[in-house]
Amino acid sequence: MGRREKPIDTRSGPVGAFAGDLRKLRAAAGNPSYRQMASAALYSPSVLSDAAGGHRLPTLPVALAFARACGGDPQEWEQRWREARGGGAPTEPLTPIGVDEMAAAEPGQPRPAQLPIGPHDFVGRMAEFDGARAAMVGIADSRVPVIVRGPVGIGKTTFALRFAHQLTAEFPDGQLFADMATRRADDTAPLEVITGFLHALGVPPDQVPDDDMHRIGLYRSMLAERRVIVLLDNVKDEPQVRPLLARSLNSQIVVTSRSRLLGLDGVRRITLGPLSRVESIDLLRLLIGSDRVRAEHAAGLRIAEFCGHLPLALTIAGRKIAAQPGRRLSEIAGRLADGVNVSNWLRIGDISLADVVLPAYLALPPLAKHVLHMLAGGADEVTPTTLARALHISIESAEYAMDSLIDGGLLHRVSTPDRYLMSPLIGQLVTQEADRFAIRRDQDQLHTDQLRAAIGFTEGGFTH
Ligand SMILES: Nc1ncnc2c1ncn2[C@@H]1O[C@H](COP(=O)(O)OP(=O)(O)O)[C@@H](O)[C@H]1O
Ligand SMILES: [Mg+2]
DSSP, rough: OOOOOOOOOOGGGGHHHHHHHHHHHHTTTTTOOOHHHHHHHHHHHHHHHTTTTTSSOOOOHHHHHHHTTTTTHHHHHHHHHHHHHHOOOOOOSSSSTOOSOOOOOOOOOOOOOOOOOOOOOOOOHHHHHHHHHHHOOOOOOBBOOEEESTTSSSSSSHHHHHHHHHHHEEEEEEEEEEEEESSSSTHHHHHHHHHHHHTTOOOOGSSSSHHHHHHHHHHHHHHHHHHEEEESSSSSSSSHHHOOOBBBBBBBEEEEEESSSSOOOSOEEEOOOOOOHHHHHHHHHHHHHHHHHTTTTHHHHHHHHTTTTTTTHHHHHHHHTTTTTOOOOHHHHHHHHHOOOOHSEEEETTEEEHHHHHHHHHOOOOOOHHHHHHTTTTTBOHHHHHHHHHHHHHHHHHHHHHHHHHTTTEEEESTTTEEEEEEEHHHHHHHHHOOOOTOOOGGSOOOOOHHHHTEETTTEOOOO
């Protein structure tokens, strides 16, 4: 049951009446809490409660999300919203950046709908959704590309898909999607993607310019004219995405990447971290079943801790446990505490933690690999300074190693800027898999001088 709300000011006219109607709808739905509604509506509890506050008319997407979360008919509520707005009510801009209204798509124009569906079970990230919405707002109503970044398996793709689906009503001319991980790692990749997007937007193949600049220009012009959302998933580096970026009044670009893509201008970044304890338990509950998790809450938490609150690990663990209905969570938690092979345990169907972590590890430069082994040995939070001191290397070299680990998706930021942590789960995985990947364990024991030689360190920095 939700908290009691303040009565609506009866002088607030159609806006107050609309808020009153929203409250009635919520009451008829059994008064779900705003937190419960938020997980269905994808807006934060405060945005939803504000919608029924009666102070101002909510935006149409918020009003529809509220109605949907309480089982209301979207068409009926859109009609009511338009009536309330027509009554001369002061309105908030429809989106944080002020689209006039959710206009219908142009008739006769192709309307691509390329977004894959995301996972059904979704938890948390409310603050990040609000952050991403705020990040979209540029100068003079332009829309800024938003980069969703964070370590491997943290939920970047899932978040970006959810966010893009949440925005589809505001971008009626369609959704474009490209998984950049499946593309060649050279500069033909963005141009090929642009060609595909132009076709999807209705440009006949013989009218796609051969010249790179013209092709990019046509794509950007179309984004300026149409209202589309573009999701570029798993971007590796800046050159892979730069030609695809545009600042447009009408279209929104969302990028996911392990890398911070610090070379890009004019973008905003949202960083995802591990789930909170409550969110991890919520996810396990969705995957395993509320009863089982409620009955053994402490064991559930121990399993979540083992997973480092990493959504990918939690998802695999949850599905695995769900497939073993007879086993007690405390027995599973006990086994994990005794030590398991992480690569074998966190694997189900065709998904596996090792399959995403090990390629990220193997792509690291030698010094970064060494630092990872050092951190896997149980180091605390690190900063470039603590690392430089521990390894007797220059701060610049330490920064380089840390940047490689962060942008490779193997370190995550702790609350304070500049302090980073490696999930013990990832450390365990890489250490256990060392032999399989011919990782030299004895490197850890090397004397610093030998290590410097082994990694190509020179006094001025090091040669990579
Ligand atoms: N917020 C979330 N709620 C529930 N499950 C999630 C969430 N974020 C991620 N997941 C799950 O974790 C797995 C990894 O997420 P994904 O988005 O692929 O990570 P990334 O793109 O950062 O590598 C997905 O299969 C998804 O099911
Ligand atoms: Mg991804």
